[in-house]
Amino acid sequence: MEAFVSRFVDRVTIHVAAGDGGHGCASVHREKFKPLGGPDGGNGGKGGDVQLVVDPNVHTLLDFHYRPNARAANGKPGQGSMRNGAQGGDLVLSVPDGTVVMTEDGEVLADLVGVGTTFVAAAGGRGGLGNAALASKARKAPGFALLGEAGEQFDLVLELKSVADVGLVGFPSAGKSSLISVLSAARPKIADYPFTTLVPNLGVVTAGETVFTVADVPGLIPGASEGRGLGLDFLRHIERCAVLVHVVDCATLEPGRDPLSDVDALENELAQYTPALKAEQGGQDLESRPRMVVLNKMDVPEARELAELVKADLEARGWPVFEVSTASREGLRELSFAMAAEVERYRAQLPPPEPARVVVRPAAVDAGNxxxxxxxxxxxxxxxxxxxxxxxxxxxxxxxxxxxxxxxxxxxxxxxxxxxxxxxxxxxxxxxxxxxxxxxxxxxxxxxxxxxxxxxxxxxxxxxDRISASDRKAAKKARRSALDEFGQYVEEDGR
Structure with missing residues (x-):
């Protein structure tokens, strides 16, 4: 029996193609006693757009991984009797909150944050005008119509940047997954070997009246900002965090590692990583975010002794330090309330949210340049x-x-x-x-x-080189006249 394993996909390349516009119709109204009643060709319908909409029920870009091609419906062509073609239906693609739309060259086109946020990834082509719309004093009955335009087509890169208030960073097996499991109702996979966490985990934490989200970023290692290990793929998930929390394993037995060197190594990686949304964040990078340090695994006696030696050096950097144990739940309450205070301080600096409103953007006037x-x-x-x-x-x-x-x-x-x-x-x-x-x-x-x-x-x-109707009529009369003469000649010869 094959088990189904869900996948987390946070970066995909998709091809979007909007619908083509329908062609206009070249038609002339005809009825009894009115052989040429004037042009009555309808216009073609507009092609459908491809839209990206933030959906709260979507949490990964997995669907786009398996179906990377998206195409909207074409507009229908116009018909006679002034019948315009139907517009092509828009194709709406649901994306997670925090999706960033970029070109293949890395140019950011849209940052989709907030439920219902919509971005038109590809606009449908215009429908062609029918000959009824092209009629004028110079052309009272046009014998042509305009063609519909092709819809836009693009190759886009979608990146998911988790919308979390607190980001947990640390070496593999530092206890980040265990910490998020005891602070929230999240149940991530936990084990004692490198790269246990292969996808970011999100948990919702309640501290008093403050509710905030915590993101557990997969283990970072030296060189992650240059593409080594998993760090480069998941550093993007802490770009939006209000505070970064170092989770330090004080009970590690690996040679050459200690809490201070671990923190310094990760700080070096955070300083070298440049967020893609730096401009949208007011010029702030990860190095300038508030910090906290969590000395983990205090239930181990050797870990507590080591924490007492390094705590003063960490506090000298201006960072609050907390000694916790996910096994005994020691220090978790103080930590959660300290996180909540930092989140509230960050939220107070944000501009007040504006109510959702419909924005009408009229098409720009083409000056004919x-x-x-x-x-x-x-x-x-x-x-x-x-x-x-x-x-x-x-x-x-x-x-x-x-x-x-x-x-x-x-x-x-x-x-x-x-x-x-x-x-x-x-x-x-x-x-x-x-x-x-x-x-x-x-x-x-x-x-x-x-x-x-x-x-x-x-x-x-x-x-x-088209043959006109009058030429066809004259040729028909000539053939009929020739047949009549031939019949008369045969009749006379038979006598």
């Missing part, structure tokens, strides 16, 4: 960069010549043609916008209704 730069890869070529031009190119159906003409009009009105001329562009020069490259024709008039041909075409585009 763009730049025209020489293309470094080709001679006499240019690259146009800007939010509007690049978005318009993504929305254009290049299989429809009228849509291409509409794009040319929009770029000309934005001032792209004038900017290219100022930069020295000549007819036939290659111009790249987004992922498309064009041959620039400065003579293309913009916004001239007279150049429009039949629906779906533009007379300015010289490679249009």
């Amino acid at each position: 763009f730049t025209v730069e020489p293309d470094p890869q080709f001679e006499d070529a240019f690259v146009v960069r800007g939010e509007k031009p690049e978005r318009w190119v993504r929305q254009t159906d290049f299989g429809n010549t009228e849509a291409i003409g509409f794009l040319a009009d929009r770029l000309a009105k934005l001032g792209v043609e004038e900017a290219l001329a100022k930069r020295g562009a000549k007819p036939g020069s290659q111009v790249t916008i987004g992922n498309m490259t064009f041959d620039w024709e400065p003579s293309t008039p913009a916004g001239v209704a007279g150049v429009l041909g039949r629906r779906g075409t533009d007379l300015r585009i010289d490679h249009d």
